[in-house]
Amino acid sequence: MAIQAEDEEILSKFREEKTRNEAFNMLLKKYQQKIYWHIRRMVIDHDDADDITQDVFVKIWKNLPGFRNDAQLYTWMYRIATNECITFLNKKKQKNNIPLDEVDYELADTLSASDHFTGDQIQRKLQEAILTLPDKQRLVFNMKYFEDMKYEEISEVLGTSVGALKASFHLAVKKIEAFVTNSD
Numbered sequence: 001m002a003i004q005a006e007d008e009e010i011l012s013k014f015r016e017e018k019t020r021n022e023a024f025n026m027l028l029k030k031y032q033q034k035i036y037w038h039i040r041r042m043v044i045d046h047d048d049a050d051d052i053t054q055d056v057f058v059k060i061w062k063n064l065p066g067f068r069n070d071a072q073l074y075t076w077m078y079r080i081a082t083n084e085c086i087t088f089l090n091k092k093k094q095k096n097n098i099p100l101d102e103v104d105y106e107l108a109d110t111l112s113a114s115d116h117f118t119g120d121q122i123q124r125k126l127q128e129a130i131l132t133l134p135d136k137q138r139l140v141f142n143m144k145y146f147e148d149m150k151y152e153e154i155s156e157v158l159g160t161s162v163g164a165l166k167a168s169f170h171l172a173v174k175k176i177e178a179f180v181t182n183s184d
Contacts, residue, residue, distance in 0.1 A: 006026075006030065007072070007073040007074070009026075010023050010026050010027050010030070010073070011023070011064075011067065011069070011073065013026070014027075014064055014065075015065075024061060024064075027060070028057065031074060031077060032053065032057070034074075034147070035053055035056055035057075035077060035078070035081050036049060036050070036053045037146070037147075038078060038081050038082070038085075038142065038143070038147065039052045039053055039056070039081055039084070039085055041130075041138075041142045041146060042082075042085040042089065042135075042138065042139065042142065043085060043088055043089065044127075044131070048088065052081075052084050052085065052088055053081075055084055056077070056080050056081045056084050059080050059084070060077055060080060063080075071156050072153070072156065075153050075156040075157050078143075078157045079156070079157045079158075079159075082139060082157055082158065085139075086135060089135060125180055126176070126180070128179070129175070129176040129179035129180055130142070130172075130176065132175065132176075132179055133172050133175060133176070136158070136160075136168065137168050137169075137171060137172040137175070138172070139158065140154060140158070140165055140168045140169050140172060141169060141172040141173070141176070143157065144165075144169050151165050151166060
């Protein structure tokens, strides 16, 4: 598999002191955009997503020497990104003293006001529907729908069984369908 070969090359170069920076640049080039959009779909705001992406890559840099190859490199990085998203959203809920069910409305307002959102009305409606999902369902839906990840890969990232992920995705789709059809 080409992805594995490239990741092995990156990891091999990272282990060598003299090629460590080159390896990290390769890693950034390959994964920065994907990680950014994974984060952006969760936190909505471009500036927040940008900050979290930087934090994620700092953590990756610090923890890559301890990476044991017991997971795929990108699922390991997605786990770090996912944990940072959840931490950020939880801090936002606590800091703003917002009840859990109202954070989604705040994120939807951010989406509506964003200069960085270029989608049409249908895309906006889909994003608003996705924001009504609980965080974990939203993560599962985003990884499956937008990133086309396999359930096994999502399972590695979230530490959840494949069966539970399939059920979560199915529920998410049903909730999104209901939101879209009821808000017309």
